[in-house]
Amino acid sequence: MPFPLDPLDYLTRSHESRRRDLLLLTVLFGLLFLQLLGHFPLIDPDEARYAEIPREMLERGDLVTPLLNYVKYFEKPVLLYWLNAISFYLFGISEFSARLVCALSGLGTVLFSYHLGRELFGRRTGLLAALILGGCTGFLIQARINITDIPLTFTMTVALGSYILAARDAQQPRAGYYYLFYVFAALAVLAKGLIGIVLPGAVIFWHIVLTRRWRILKEMRLIPGGLLFLAVAAPWFVLVCQRNPEFFQFFFIHEHFERFLTKVHRRYQPFWYFIPILFGFMIPWSFFIPSALRNFWRNRAATGGEARLYLALWAIIIFAFFSKSNSKLPAYILPVYPALAILIGTLFDRAFNGDFRPMRRPALAFGWLLTLMGCAALLYPLVAHRPLVGPVGGLVIGSILILQGAVGLAAVKREDARQLFCGLLAGSILLFLTAPHIVFPLFVERKSYREPGEIVKKLAGPDAVLASQGLRQGLGYYAERRCVIFDGPGEIEFGSKIGDQSAWFLNRDRFRALWNGPKPVYAMILRGYLAELSASSAVRPRILWQSSKHYLVTNR
Structure with a gap:
């Protein structure tokens, strides 16, 4: 049977081949997630950090102890390092291979969201959910960045989705999905x-509490499932603790309890911080979140009500947890996106069946707001x-926003859910x-060190x-050598105190002595430090590269 030529007709069908849907979604979003993946250099600090650690692992032949700038770095577990190391080994060290794992994790999240939505609510809702999540500009952009939150989102989505797929049928629980839950929960821990x-x-x-289905505790195979969880998650933790006795206190106490309860990482934001983050990163779909949650509550007793309850709990609990935390970054709430995408998908599914009322107000709101935002972008x-x-x-972004808003307003006038959805997606x-x-390019100029690293x-x-005056992860990554750090160790302070690192962490006086010594020195310094270095140097610094914040200088 040939592939459909009418996307709208294909989208609105209730039944269609699962394999065909997955193939079409893979082609569409594979192109979006992977296109020009290596076009831009890695951005400091996160992208360069999560590329440099696996690069050093391969160089040293040690896949157990993570090092950053060749000192111990225990802030995160090992899964992304291993996957990036595999990518480097297969495809070489490059921006493309550094981002490939996260891009594939984002694609996997979209495909599993389709599977989950289809299993819970039918083929059309699953397809709508995948298109909403994959067509979410904020999710697409973040999934193409080399950060740990993307593999976490994929593994947690599969874990949470597998549980409800196992438990949704009280008469015939599906044991295979329970075991899949334990495997992916273990991978999420890693x-x-x-x-x-x-x-x-x-x-x-x-x-379980809200549905009073206590029987699930027996169905979950807690003992064999727990053993399976430990078999996947525990070996690396055991090995790294054996080789590094200091790991346990730093990782479990400092990085978990102190990070959540205190402001030790200096990432404090107010409780409401993630509200505008969620709204902005899920725009324009974010306008439909309140209606989707109201739809879940009003239809909690209808068919699929328990699944909607579970998805709402998934989104609300994770969102509330990170909102309560004293350490906040925009990517932390990525795991709520798949649940919200499926709930919004159920809302659009109802609209496709003729019930446009829940769509009217949010569509009007986003139509006018996006039009205003587009005009602001033009000016x-x-x-x-x-x-x-x-x-x-400004012209390009503004025109897209105005066009999107106009399509939304026209769709409201006609009460055309298909036009509304396709306009938003496009x-x-x-x-x-x-x-x-x-x-x-603005981030590249301010937070990328590819060019100076390649010069070195x-x-x-x-x-x-x-x-380097302060830690610049990308400098060592692109230069493929260790940096002497002066003026403070930054985030590798913990590692700088293990063993004798005195030759690698200097104050300004010792750096000046190194600069005036016999060895060639290439130094990344802040622009404000150039005059001081010039005044205290026997050899005037020669500028090799400069940005708005930094100079790369040499004493030769």
Whole structure:
């Protein structure tokens, strides 16, 4: 049977081959997730950090103890390091191979969301959910960045989804999905620590309490499942603790309890911080979150009500957990996106069946707001003192937002759910394809060290010293050598205190002595430090590269 030529007709069918759906979704989002993946250099600190650690693992032949700038670094578990090391081994060290694992994790999350939505609510809802999640500009952009939150989102999505697929039929629980839950919960722990089991455990606990299905505790195969969980998650933790006695206190106490309860990482944000983050990163689908949650509550007693309850618990509990935490970054709430995408998918499914009422208000709101935002984007480069984007960038982004808003308003007038959905999806994908090329160069100029790293790699001999005023992960990654750090160790302070690291962590006086010594020195310094270094140096620094914040200088 040939592939369908009418996307709208294909989208609105209730029954269609699962294999065909998965193939079409893989082709569509595979192109989006993988296109130009290596086009931009790695951004400091996160992307470069999670590339440098596996690079050093391969160089040393040690896949147990993570090192960053060749000192112990225990802030995260090992899953992303291993996967990136495999990618480097297969495809070579590059930006593409550094981001490939996260891009595939994002694609896997979209495909499993389709499977979960289809199993719970039918083929059309599953397809809508996958298109909503994959067509979410914020999710697409973040899934193409080399960060631990993307593998965590994939593994946690499979774990949480597997549980409800196992438990949804009270008469015939599906044991295979329970075991899949334990495997992926263990992988989630290896991706980012104890939240990989704590958060799924909290969602499952409240699902059992609110549905009063205590029998699930017997159905879950807790003993064999627990053993399977430990068989996957425990070996690396045991090995790394054996080789590094200091690991347990730092990782489990400092990185989990102190990080959650205190402001030790200096990432404190107010409780409401993630509300605008969720709204902005899921736009325009975020306008439908309140209606989707109301729809879940009003239809809690209808067919599929327990599944909607579970998805709502999934989103609310994880969102509340990270909102309560004293350490916040935008990517932390990525695991809530799949649950919300499926709930929004059920809302659109109802609209496709003729019930447009829940869509009217959010569609009007986003239509007018996106139109206003588009006008603001057009004017911004013309009125701002130092605009972050130029007139062309403002014109492109503004035009897309205005067009998306206009399509939404027209769809409301006609009460056409298909037009509304397709307009939102097309606008979101178009925004994803254009906005990074306008905005990302700003981050490259400020937070990428590919060019100076490659200069050092080309010019520096084996006896030369690479130094950095503060830790710059990308500098060592691109230069493929260790950096001497002066003016503070930054996030590798813990590792700097293990063993004798005195030759690698210097104050300014000792750095000046190194600079004035016999060895060639290549140093990344802040722009404000150049005059001081010049005044105290026997050899005037020679500038090899500069940015708005830094100079790369040498004493040769």
